[in-house]
Amino acid sequence: MADLRAAPDASAASATLADRPPSGTEPTGTRRRRPGGLGHRSPLRPWLLLAPGLVVLGVLLLWPLVRVVLLSLQDYGLRQIASGESNWVGLQNYVDILGDSYLWTTVLPNTVLFALACVVLTVVLGTAVALFLNTLGGFWRGVGATAIMVAWAVPAITGTYVWVWIFDPLNGLVASVLEGVGAIEPGTVNWFTERLSFYAIATLNVVHHGFPFVAITVLAGLMTIPHELHEAAKVDGASAWRRFWAITAPILRPVFAVVTILSTIWDFKVFTQIYLMPGGNGGNKDVFNLGVWSYIESFAQGKYGMGSAIAVLLTLILLGITLVYMRTLFKEEEL
Amino acid sequence: MRTRARRPGVAAAKTVGIVALLAFSLFPAYWMFSSAIDPEAATRGARLLPAGVTWDNFVTVIDDGGFGHYLRNSVLVALGTVLASSVVALLAAVAVSRFRFRFRKSMLVLILMVQMVPLEALVIPLFLQMRNLNMLNSLLGLTIVYLAFALPFAIWTLRGFVAAVPVELEEAAYLDGASWGRMFWRILVPLVAPGVVATSVFSFITAWNEFIFALTFLQQSSKYTVPIGLQKFFGENTTDWGAVMAASTIITLPVLVFFVLVQRNLSSGLTAGSVKG
Numbered sequence: 001m002a003d004l005r006a007a008p009d010a011s012a013a014s015a016t017l018a019d020r021p022p023s024g025t026e027p028t029g030t031r032r033r034r035p036g037g038l039g040h041r042s043p044l045r046p047w048l049l050l051a052p053g054l055v056v057l058g059v060l061l062l063w064p065l066v067r068v069v070l071l072s073l074q075d076y077g078l079r080q081i082a083s084g085e086s087n088w089v090g091l092q093n094y095v096d097i098l099g100d101s102y103l104w105t106t107v108l109p110n111t112v113l114f115a116l117a118c119v120v121l122t123v124v125l126g127t128a129v130a131l132f133l134n135t136l137g138g139f140w141r142g143v144g145a146t147a148i149m150v151a152w153a154v155p156a157i158t159g160t161y162v163w164v165w166i167f168d169p170l171n172g173l174v175a176s177v178l179e180g181v182g183a184i185e186p187g188t189v190n191w192f193t194e195r196l197s198f199y200a201i202a203t204l205n206v207v208h209h210g211f212p213f214v215a216i217t218v219l220a221g222l223m224t225i226p227h228e229l230h231e232a233a234k235v236d237g238a239s240a241w242r243r244f245w246a247i248t249a250p251i252l253r254p255v256f257a258v259v260t261i262l263s264t265i266w267d268f269k270v271f272t273q274i275y276l277m278p279g280g281n282g283g284n285k286d287v288f289n290l291g292v293w294s295y296i297e298s299f300a301q302g303k304y305g306m307g308s309a310i311a312v313l314l315t316l317i318l319l320g321i322t323l324v325y326m327r328t329l330f331k332e333e334e335l
Numbered sequence: 336m337r338t339r340a341r342r343p344g345v346a347a348a349k350t351v352g353i354v355a356l357l358a359f360s361l362f363p364a365y366w367m368f369s370s371a372i373d374p375e376a377a378t379r380g381a382r383l384l385p386a387g388v389t390w391d392n393f394v395t396v397i398d399d400g401g402f403g404h405y406l407r408n409s410v411l412v413a414l415g416t417v418l419a420s421s422v423v424a425l426l427a428a429v430a431v432s433r434f435r436f437r438f439r440k441s442m443l444v445l446i447l448m449v450q451m452v453p454l455e456a457l458v459i460p461l462f463l464q465m466r467n468l469n470m471l472n473s474l475l476g477l478t479i480v481y482l483a484f485a486l487p488f489a490i491w492t493l494r495g496f497v498a499a500v501p502v503e504l505e506e507a508a509y510l511d512g513a514s515w516g517r518m519f520w521r522i523l524v525p526l527v528a529p530g531v532v533a534t535s536v537f538s539f540i541t542a543w544n545e546f547i548f549a550l551t552f553l554q555q556s557s558k559y560t561v562p563i564g565l566q567k568f569f570g571e572n573t574t575d576w577g578a579v580m581a582a583s584t585i586i587t588l589p590v591l592v593f594f595v596l597v598q599r600n601l602s603s604g605l606t607a608g609s610v611k612g
Contacts, residue, residue, distance in 0.1 A: 045515070046434035050442065053427035053486060060461070060483035061449050067460035081463070132352050140353055146595070147360040153594035154364055155544040157562045158583035162363040165370065165576050173366065176382070208363065269455050272546045291455050298459050299551060311456040322451040 065315075072312045076305035093309035102285075111289040111314075114199050115267035121207045122263050123256070126214025131244070133215065134222045145216065152212035160276045163205045167191050192278040195286045205273050210266070214259045221255040222248065254328065261325040265318055271295065290314040367587070370580040392581035396568075401556065402582060405564030408474055409543060412560055415478040416485055416542040417535045423482070424489035425497075425531060429523065431490070432498045433505075450487040455547065462551050472558045480548055485538035492537075496530025497523070536597040540590055561586050 072094070074080070075087045097103055133144045154162070166173045169190040178184045191197040225248065233243045249256070271291040274280045279287055282296050290310060298307030370376040371392050373385035396402050431442055461480060462471070470476030500523060508518040524531075546562045553559050556567070565586070568578045 042515075043436065046430040046436045046439070049426040049430035049434075052423045053490060056423060056479075056483050056486055057445075057449050060480060061452050061457065061487075064457040064460035064464065065452055067464075068456050071460060071463075081466070129356060132349075132356070136349065136353070140349075144353060144356050147357045149595060150364050150591060151360040153591045154367075154587050155562075155590055157544065157546050157565065158367065158587050159363060161565070161579055161583055162367045165580065166363070166366060168574075168576070170573075171376075171576070173383075208359070212360075265451075265453075269453055271455055275547075294455070295458070295547070299462075304459055304463065308459050311453075311459060315453050315456045318451070318453050325451070326447075 068308045068311055068315075071305055071308035074305045076303075076308070078302040081304070087305075089305070093306050094313075096306065097309055097313065106286060107288055107290055107293050110195070110199065110287065111268060111291075114203065114270070114289060115264060117199075117203050118206045118210065118267040118270075119260060119263045121203065122210040122267075123214055123260055125207060126211040126259070127218050127256075129211065129215040130218035130222055131248075133219055145219070148212040148215055151208055152216075154209070156209060156272045157276065159209055160205055160273045163201055163208075164192075164277055167201050190278075193284065198277065198279070198284075198287045202270070202273055202277060206267060206270055209273075210263060214263065217259050218252065218255055221252045225251055254331075257328045258325070261321060261328065264321050265325070268318060268321070269314060290317075364587070364591075367580050367583050370576060371584045373577065376577040376580065392577040393585070395575075395578050396582045396585065399567075401559075401567055402561075402564055404557065405559045405561045406585070408558060409560040409562075412474050412478050412481065413539045413542040415475075416481040417538045419478070419482045420485040420489050420538045421531050421535050424486055424493050424534065425524075425527070427486075427490045428493035428497045429519070432494045433502075446487050446490050450491070454484060458547055458551055461548070465552060471552050472555050473552075474558060477549060477552055477560070478542070480552075481538075481542040481545060484545070485541045488541075489534040489538055492534045493527065493530050496527045496533075500526045533597050536593045540593060543586075543590060 073088060073090060075089045075092070080087055129144075129148065133141050136144065167175070169175055169192070170187065175184070175186075175189065178189075179186045191201060229247050230243055233247060238246065269291050270289065274287065274289055274292050275295070277287075278284075280292060282300050288296065291314060294307045294310035294314065296307075297303045297310060301307075369383075369385045372388050372390065373382075374389040374391065375386045376392075427446075430436075431439060431446070465471050465473075465476050465480075468476070504522050504526070505518055508522055513521070544562065545560075549560045549563050553563055556564075561582075565579065565582050568575050568582060
């Protein structure tokens with residue numbers, strides 16, 4: 001979920017784990033073959049244990065995934081809901097979406113540019129914070145880590161309300177300060193109506209929520225790098241900048257790959273943060289991204305087939321990114 | 336040779352750095368709380384320091400019949416998710432990390448893959464499904480959906496905790512004549528309990544924070560969970576920001592506490608489960 005970023009969002013959390021799958025099975029695996037684990041020989045038992053989980057995942061994740069593809073090939077609206085009939089239209093929904101200039105001039109740029117900006121800023125800021133925390137002594141490192149943990153823990157939903165309140169055109173902090181110094185006339189500016197400023201605020205929100213995950217993960221990686229490497233390079237006269245690129249970056253390449261790809265996946269499908277901002281819930285078509293567009297088409301317009309096609313499009317983009325993720329993961333860690 | 340830490344310039348830079356980091360990280364949380372206790376937050380514009388301290392906003396929120404109800408709904412859904420996902424995930428985790436069976440590897444890949452399913456894409460088919468089953472507006476329906484969301488992560492994490500329990504303990508129990516079920520409850524469950532707690536917290540937070548499915552499924556206000564109920568403090572034209580921020584504080588608090596608590600637990604579990612450094 002985009003909200004795992006809400007790593008407090010479990011999504012972020014699941015990412016933390018997913019990027020470092022516990023690999024303790026190898027040793028146990030060899031032990032398991034020893035005679036003595038008598039009960040473990042029962043061929044049916046593992047399947048009985050797995051059954052409830054497989055049923056839940058199959059019925060609630062895999063089948064709906066198939067269903068959304070089927071729906072995207074239908075003109076499925078309120079009439080079809082009422083009658084229960086299907087109205088197959090083949091790829092018509094996709095033709096409509098891809099032929100709509102709205103996709104190319106508004107939704108796709110909103111989705112892609114916003115995701116790119118968020119990913120770059122999240123990873124750069126998170127890495128900078130990790131490098132900084134790594135130079136601190138134990139106490140201040142703990143204080144810093146706890147502070148960013150707080151930023152991480154604030155749920156996407158309440159975090160978004162806070163940023164909306166900070167930028168509230170009427171009484172918000174930014175408006176008050178700017179009016180106080182005479183930079184703007186009271187009540188004349190609304191940052192939420194303009195696409196660019198709308199997304200600037202959304203970016204601030206998402207980056208603020210997302211950088212702690214990168215910082216904590218990279219910091220964990222940094223602490224595994226032997227001190228001697230940096231000391232030796234320092235003796236050889238390498239600057240901090242050069243040491244980062246020559247030592248830290250190559251060693252942590254897998255960590256960077258994973259946090260970048262996960263951030264990309266999350267930032268492409270940001271929903272809550274956009275939907276909850278003024279205009280994001282349908283009032284202002286200029287600020288939709290793919291996720292919000294799919295939602296509005298389905299639940300506000302009642303065009304579930306069209307909404308499904310948009311959702312499939314988003315899924316295909318995420319699938320491409322996920323494939324890269326899986327390749328990185330499997331290159332680094334054997335299951 | 337001077338060490339870097341003793342150079343005054345570096346020390347000053349570090350001080351500036353830590354202050355900037357704390358300010359940036361904590362500001363929204365501070366702003367949320369300070370607006371919540373500010374008696375004039377909504378009426379007189381915002382200031383860095385609250386005009387006073389009042390708990391009126393909290394009283395407004397709690398007294399408001401609706402919000403207390405939403406809190407109760409959220410607690411029910413979150414606890415249900417935790418309970419169901421812990422049991423189901425523990426069974427599955429034991430299966431994949433304690434048994435060698437055909438398709439074991441495929442199961443692991445499957446669990447990893449379903450974590451990648453974009454839940455946003457599932458909201459349409461699941462909405463239609465729930466509608467057919469007459470389970471829109473049902474907290475049970477929402478709980479079942481959250482169970483599915485929490486499960487892949489919970490299985491994947493618990494797998495590490497289970498793998499960290501020495502097999503020898505189980506073998507000893509067998510040799511003493513214990514049945515598999517007895518061994519499971521008496522040996523395995525107590526030893527992986529910290530892992531179950533850690534994953535439970537993440538399941539709880541998933542259910543507690545979830546927005547898009549709650550927004551779609553819950554159409555009667557009596558069934559709202561807190562993320563949806565929060566919107567009730569937004570007026571047509573004006574918003575009672577003091578109340579919104581007080582309610583937001585109430586929603587955030589458990590997540591914050593859990594998150595700080597579990598972080599240590601989880602990292603210890605990760606280290607236990609993964610040998611690679």
